[in-house]
Amino acid sequence: MYQYNTVDQKIVDERVEQYRRQVERYQAGLLSEEEFLPLRLQNGLYVQTQAPMLRVAIPYGTLNSKQVRMLGHIARKYDKGYGHISTRQNIQYNWPTIESTPDILADLASVQMHAIQTSGNCIRNTTTDQLAGVAKDELVDPRPYCEIIRQWSTFHPEFAYLPRKFKIAVSASETDRAATKLHDIALFLEKNENGELGFQVDVGGGQGRTPIISKTLYDWVPVEDILSCCEAILRIYNQHGRRDNKYKARIKITVKEMGLDKFREMVDAEWAVIRDTGLKLPEQEVERMKAFFPAFPVDADASSDNSFAAQEADNPAFARWVKQNTVETKHDGYRSVYVSLKAHGQPPGDVTDDQLEAIADFADEYSFGEARTTHNQNMVLPCVKQADLFALWNKLREQSLAMPNIGTLADMICCPGLDFCALANAHSIPVAEAINERFDDLDYLYDIGELEIKMSGCMNACGHHHVGHIGILGVDKKGESWYQITLGGSASNDASLGERLGPAVKQEDMADVVENLIKVYLEERQEGERFVDTVRRTGVAPFKARVYPEAA
Numbered sequence: 001m002y003q004y005n006t007v008d009q010k011i012v013d014e015r016v017e018q019y020r021r022q023v024e025r026y027q028a029g030l031l032s033e034e035e036f037l038p039l040r041l042q043n044g045l046y047v048q049t050q051a052p053m054l055r056v057a058i059p060y061g062t063l064n065s066k067q068v069r070m071l072g073h074i075a076r077k078y079d080k081g082y083g084h085i086s087t088r089q090n091i092q093y094n095w096p097t098i099e100s101t102p103d104i105l106a107d108l109a110s111v112q113m114h115a116i117q118t119s120g121n122c123i124r125n126t127t128t129d130q131l132a133g134v135a136k137d138e139l140v141d142p143r144p145y146c147e148i149i150r151q152w153s154t155f156h157p158e159f160a161y162l163p164r165k166f167k168i169a170v171s172a173s174e175t176d177r178a179a180t181k182l183h184d185i186a187l188f189l190e191k192n193e194n195g196e197l198g199f200q201v202d203v204g205g206g207q208g209r210t211p212i213i214s215k216t217l218y219d220w221v222p223v224e225d226i227l228s229c230c231e232a233i234l235r236i237y238n239q240h241g242r243r244d245n246k247y248k249a250r251i252k253i254t255v256k257e258m259g260l261d262k263f264r265e266m267v268d269a270e271w272a273v274i275r276d277t278g279l280k281l282p283e284q285e286v287e288r289m290k291a292f293f294p295a296f297p298v299d300a301d302a303s304s305d306n307s308f309a310a311q312e313a314d315n316p317a318f319a320r321w322v323k324q325n326t327v328e329t330k331h332d333g334y335r336s337v338y339v340s341l342k343a344h345g346q347p348p349g350d351v352t353d354d355q356l357e358a359i360a361d362f363a364d365e366y367s368f369g370e371a372r373t374t375h376n377q378n379m380v381l382p383c384v385k386q387a388d389l390f391a392l393w394n395k396l397r398e399q400s401l402a403m404p405n406i407g408t409l410a411d412m413i414c415c416p417g418l419d420f421c422a423l424a425n426a427h428s429i430p431v432a433e434a435i436n437e438r439f440d441d442l443d444y445l446y447d448i449g450e451l452e453i454k455m456s457g458c459m460n461a462c463g464h465h466h467v468g469h470i471g472i473l474g475v476d477k478k479g480e481s482w483y484q485i486t487l488g489g490s491a492s493n494d495a496s497l498g499e500r501l502g503p504a505v506k507q508e509d510m511a512d513v514v515e516n517l518i519k520v521y522l523e524e525r526q527e528g529e530r531f532v533d534t535v536r537r538t539g540v541a542p543f544k545a546r547v548y549p550e551a552a
Helices: 006-027 031-042 065-078 096-109 143-153 224-238 251-258 258-275 282-291 307-316 317-327 353-368 386-398 428-437 442-448 506-524 531-538 541-547
Strands: 045-047 054-058 062-065 083-087 090-091 166-171 185-191 197-203 216-223 326-328 334-339 351-353 370-373 379-386 454-456 470-477 478-486
Touching: 006 031, 006 096, 006 531, 031 045, 045 083, 054 096, 065 083, 065 090, 065 096, 065 370, 065 386, 090 541, 143 282, 143 351, 185 224, 185 351, 197 224, 197 428, 216 224, 216 258, 224 251, 224 258, 224 282, 224 478, 251 258, 282 334, 307 317, 307 386, 317 326, 317 334, 317 370, 334 353, 351 442, 353 370, 353 379, 379 386, 379 470, 428 506, 442 506, 478 506, 506 541, 531 541
Parallel strands: 166 185, 454 470
Antiparallel strands: 045 054, 054 090, 062 370, 083 090, 083 351, 185 197, 197 216, 326 334, 334 379, 370 379, 470 478
């Protein structure tokens, strides 16, 4: 992973002290709430329903074990003993005091971390595939390009006050595991007909009140021109994005109102001016960045181990976990291990201080000192020798981190909702708990198969409900939590928006509703069909008839 040089460290350290003085002035009454607002947002601090919330950046989801331990330390010392993994691969703390946040940022700086640009109308954390560098289906490791984008975008003076927040994702695999097409700029690494590496560039994806799947702006852009391309896109957005209405301020609205062809024409004109300037990305800089992401020093004889197969045969519970929570890597004899943060009774994505310290230990012992966060609100140990899986599984079980539910209905995405968020209209966590209690039979979950439930407590769509196989959106009705249901969405290669099922339903009915949806699927599915495939084939009518029998 990228390591700060002395300049990087000085910048982050100075930013901490600058922010410390801003907090002191605010608490002394020398800065008003209005004056302090942009200052705290630039450093990742929100004011939520019950307490401040601090969002910490985890660039492209990659952490070393020292950083994971620091996240555990912060949860224990400054919070209530846990953090929350977000869908942007960051971690959020829900209970810090405002006066403690400079100390938190100082602690983060000591391990080369920060909270810069995790909020506000700026370029946010660049995300990518949690299996980057080890995925069997990837063309190249996308993380060096993510780091280049991160360095270009951090403190970019022209884009500090955009019309609205701006998100970039990079994918380099056959399977999109980063919800890439739901981003303002979606970058897909691929080769052209001459075998040259470049990017397909999409724009205008996003969720919220107006969900839109990104559209292809350029089929292929050379690597050397990707920064100038992104710069040109952002310049046009910055000039023409709506600032009169925050609900229409994202680039997706700019592209929609202007039209893709007109938007491309304007980007082309801007790009022509800056394409051959200092934004040209030289090959030596790409190679320099790649050096920070070397291949793991794997054991060439790892695949010859026989103990793994014997342990699978002797222990059905272990074999079930291996099948569900591990993935083969490009390295023979090694697997990526999903650390499930979706145990029953635990809010999806929450991870305790003790669990973080344990994950750091497991990273050191089994995964070359590295761990990852995922946009599905889990964590990953990216490269574990198969001979070590049985020992790791037992240790994960002791920490309630081995629930074999990855990819199942129980592996749902869920925002914090009304329990924490000041923007939420409805609860999310209690609904997730009720669904998990209803579907607590693992054999039944496996029979249902791959199913993505995604839930948001408001239209901001932090839980990605628009692209869930089953999407759940919380709405407020006279102070009560009700929920709208959508079916058939996807965030992967077949990215699509779900279709609304019908009127909102009460909170106490949500588990029944999901159970009825599953029953229809099991009755209607054809061999090999996932839930989303059945919905697309049959349409929502049979599901609607079961959920709303009075309307049939």
